[in-house]
Amino acid sequence: xxxxxxxxxYCKEIMGAIRxxxxxxSMIVIPLFFYPLLFLGIGYFTLMGQEKxxxxxxxxxxxxxxxxxxxxEKLEQDEKIKLVHLKENEVEALEAGEIYLLIEIxxxxxxxxxxxxxxxxxxxxxxxxxxxxxxxKRVTTVIEDYRQQMIQERLEQIGIDLDYIQPIQxxxxxxxxxxxxxxxxxxxxxxxxxxxxxxxxxxxxxxDITAGEKERGTMATLLVSQLSRLEIVLGKYFTVMTxxxxxxxxxxxxxxxxxxxxVYALGELSLIKAKFSLSLFFLFFLxxxxxxxxxxxxxxxxxxxxRNSKEASTYVTPIYMSAIFLGMISLSQGMELAEPMFFIxxxxxxxxxxxxxxxxxxxxxxxxxxxxxxVITLLALLTAAKLFKKESVLFRx
Amino acid sequence: MxxxxxxxxxxxxxxxxxxxxxxxxxxxVNFCCHKGKIFGLLGPNGAGKTTTLxxxxxxxxxxxxxxxxxxxxxxxxxxxxxxxxxxxxxxxxLYDRFTSRETVRFFGKINGLSEQGISKRMTQIFQTLxxxxxxxxxxxxxxxxxxxxxxxxxxxxxxxxxLIFDEPTVGLDVxxxxxxxxxxxxxxxxxxxxxxxxxxxxxxxxxxxxIAIIHLGKLLSVGxxxxxxxxxxxxxxxxxxxxxxxxxx
Numbered sequence: 001x002x003x004x005x006x007x008x009x010y011c012k013e014i015m016g017a018i019r020x021x022x023x024x025x026s027m028i029v030i031p032l033f034f035y036p037l038l039f040l041g042i043g044y045f046t047l048m049g050q051e052k053x054x055x056x057x058x059x060x061x062x063x064x065x066x067x068x069x070x071x072x073e074k075l076e077q078d079e080k081i082k083l084v085h086l087k088e089n090e091v092e093a094l095e096a097g098e099i100y101l102l103i104e105i106x107x108x109x110x111x112x113x114x115x116x117x118x119x120x121x122x123x124x125x126x127x128x129x130x131x132x133x134x135x136x137k138r139v140t141t142v143i144e145d146y147r148q149q150m151i152q153e154r155l156e157q158i159g160i161d162l163d164y165i166q167p168i169q170x171x172x173x174x175x176x177x178x179x180x181x182x183x184x185x186x187x188x189x190x191x192x193x194x195x196x197x198x199x200x201x202x203x204x205x206x207x208d209i210t211a212g213e214k215e216r217g218t219m220a221t222l223l224v225s226q227l228s229r230l231e232i233v234l235g236k237y238f239t240v241m242t243x244x245x246x247x248x249x250x251x252x253x254x255x256x257x258x259x260x261x262x263v264y265a266l267g268e269l270s271l272i273k274a275k276f277s278l279s280l281f282f283l284f285f286l287x288x289x290x291x292x293x294x295x296x297x298x299x300x301x302x303x304x305x306x307r308n309s310k311e312a313s314t315y316v317t318p319i320y321m322s323a324i325f326l327g328m329i330s331l332s333q334g335m336e337l338a339e340p341m342f343f344i345x346x347x348x349x350x351x352x353x354x355x356x357x358x359x360x361x362x363x364x365x366x367x368x369x370x371x372x373x374x375v376i377t378l379l380a381l382l383t384a385a386k387l388f389k390k391e392s393v394l395f396r397x
Numbered sequence: 398m399x400x401x402x403x404x405x406x407x408x409x410x411x412x413x414x415x416x417x418x419x420x421x422x423x424x425x426v427n428f429c430c431h432k433g434k435i436f437g438l439l440g441p442n443g444a445g446k447t448t449t450l451x452x453x454x455x456x457x458x459x460x461x462x463x464x465x466x467x468x469x470x471x472x473x474x475x476x477x478x479x480x481x482x483x484x485x486x487x488x489x490x491l492y493d494r495f496t497s498r499e500t501v502r503f504f505g506k507i508n509g510l511s512e513q514g515i516s517k518r519m520t521q522i523f524q525t526l527x528x529x530x531x532x533x534x535x536x537x538x539x540x541x542x543x544x545x546x547x548x549x550x551x552x553x554x555x556x557x558x559x560l561i562f563d564e565p566t567v568g569l570d571v572x573x574x575x576x577x578x579x580x581x582x583x584x585x586x587x588x589x590x591x592x593x594x595x596x597x598x599x600x601x602x603x604x605x606x607x608i609a610i611i612h613l614g615k616l617l618s619v620g621x622x623x624x625x626x627x628x629x630x631x632x633x634x635x636x637x638x639x640x641x642x643x644x645x646x
Contacts, residue, residue: 008506012492019494217490221551224454224484225507226476391457 009235031251036258057082058135064105100135183358191350195327201247210303211312229388240296290373297380342368402590403430408462424614437605438594445614446594483552486563493537508555542573562593
């Protein structure tokens with residue numbers, strides 16, 4: 001094998017990719033501009049909707065007797081609650097979103113005077129309407145306030161202090177380090193996002209320089225030249241790796257910009273605060289580089305096997321979906337993998353990466369991840385080189 | 398065999414097709430091509446011409462038989478064979494995003510030529526083929542004729558002694574086809590061994606020193622045009638061709 005020839009193929013493919021508008025779009029435009037805009041858009045509209053809902057007073061209807069005057073008074077005093085009086089069809093109005101909450105006070109006794117009894121207030125809300133949820137929160141606070149006031153009054157009447165019935169009070173203190181807090185949040189979403197970025201970046205170029213070349217008839221030109229099949233495969237493989245890694249890095253830059261904007265307020269988390277040391281970056285590289293390598297090798301293999309780009313895209317889709325599925329598992333908090341599971345590619349990358357982000361280094365997991373990724377990548381590359389020699393693959397139409 | 402640059406002995410190629418089962422694309426074919434000669438493989442579509450040329454170009458391996466190119470075995474010394482040949486067919490496409498100069502330079506480097514050697518040879522080839530005016534134009538902006546010239550330039554940049562052309566004039570207009578024919582003649586004058594396939598009688602008649610008529614994988618007859626006319630006194634090459642094919646069917 002001649003590495004100079006591998007480099008020649010690599011340079012040729014990179015040059016071709018740079019001159020191909022579609023590759024540039026998938027490698028640069030989508031990760032650097034489209035993803036951030038998408039996330040910013042989603043974040044902006046969610047925030048706007050939330051702010052608007054928070055700003056609006058909650059329309060609350062009260063039906064029933066007037067034996068809780070102080071509760072009604074408290075509700076009326078709350079600036080964010082607006083009591084409305086409906087004569088009929090209150091439930092329909094709630095379902096239609098015309099009012100956000102319906103409080104039913106049953107006709108029983110005067111709770112303020114009858115201190116031996118208790119009252120059950122029925123509060124109806126609509127969980128599918130955000131404004132109803134907000135109204136629920138606001139009214140709960142008012143009712144709680146009313147309840148506390150009544151408890152205090154009842155206790156005072158029998159000469160008992162409020163503290164008497166609250167012998168223990170708790171105070172919760174979070175001892176988690178700031179870095180670890182950030183790591184937990186990042187560890188949940190980042191592996192998943194990175195898997196998507198790597199695969200999306202590699203997909204187009206892997207298909208274009210294999211199945212696409214077959215389609216354009218340029219593959220045969222390479223095959224009759226003085227290049228070994230392995231040299232061709234490696235040159236193309238390093239190209240896909242470069243494009244995939246570039247796409248991932250640009251995607252991360254783009255998403256960082258999006259998440260640090262006021263829309264997400266993650267800026268407060270101050271990612272810079274997280275003390276990412278050089279050795280940690282090296283460990284990130286140890287986990288992510290094999291993943292880029294693995295994705296590139298598998299996608300390249302599929303591209304070489306496929307008759308044309310269309311067929312390759314069909315084969316690539318389930319692989320992409322499986323990768324997303326494995327990546328999604330890392331989204332679940334509290335999920336822990338058994339040792340042998342660290343040999344499952346993609347799943348191991350996402351979990352090992354998650355561990356690193358949370359500040360823990362399990363060498364056993366790192367080694368398992370590396371071994372499984374390297375073995376599968378090598379197998380995929382050797383199979384790809386073998387497929388290049390198979391007439392049934394090269395000349396099938 | 399003196400000067401024999403290509404020796405094909407009892408070449409057989411069998412495919413397994415899902416629909417058709419076992420298909421013998423080339424069946425016990427024998428022929429030789431010599432230095433400074435043009436050898437024409439004449440046959441209709443599906444005759445086995447392309448398969449034979451693919452085997453010569455090491456893109457396929459024979460099921461049986463022995464094939465030597467420039468003295469090298471096509472299976473055992475495939476790399477040496479690829480050094481000795483320039484291959485051109487409808488399948489050998491060009492990179493749309495590269496200029497003519499970049500394309501030829503790339504293949505020159507792949508074939509192990511030095512930067513200086515590439516520049517010298519490229520200038521010479523571009524002048525001979527009349528490509529200088531479009532040497533910096535991207536391939537996707539070239540006409541079919543220009544692309545074919547570039548394909549030839551790409552195939553001969555390393556100055557191989559054997560040229561394998563699979564239907565090099567297919568899809569070309571009359572003027573470009575004539576230019577290609579002239580170029581092939583020029584290569585013969587330079588002492589190269591050329592094998593080319595065609596199904597156009599007049600092309601074979603005008604150009605070939607030796608003609609092999611192939612049909613359904615079988616070589617029906619091989620010889621110079623004069624030999625063939627003596628053996629089958631039915632008229633011109635077209636008549637000979639149809640007589641042989643009809644006899645076979």
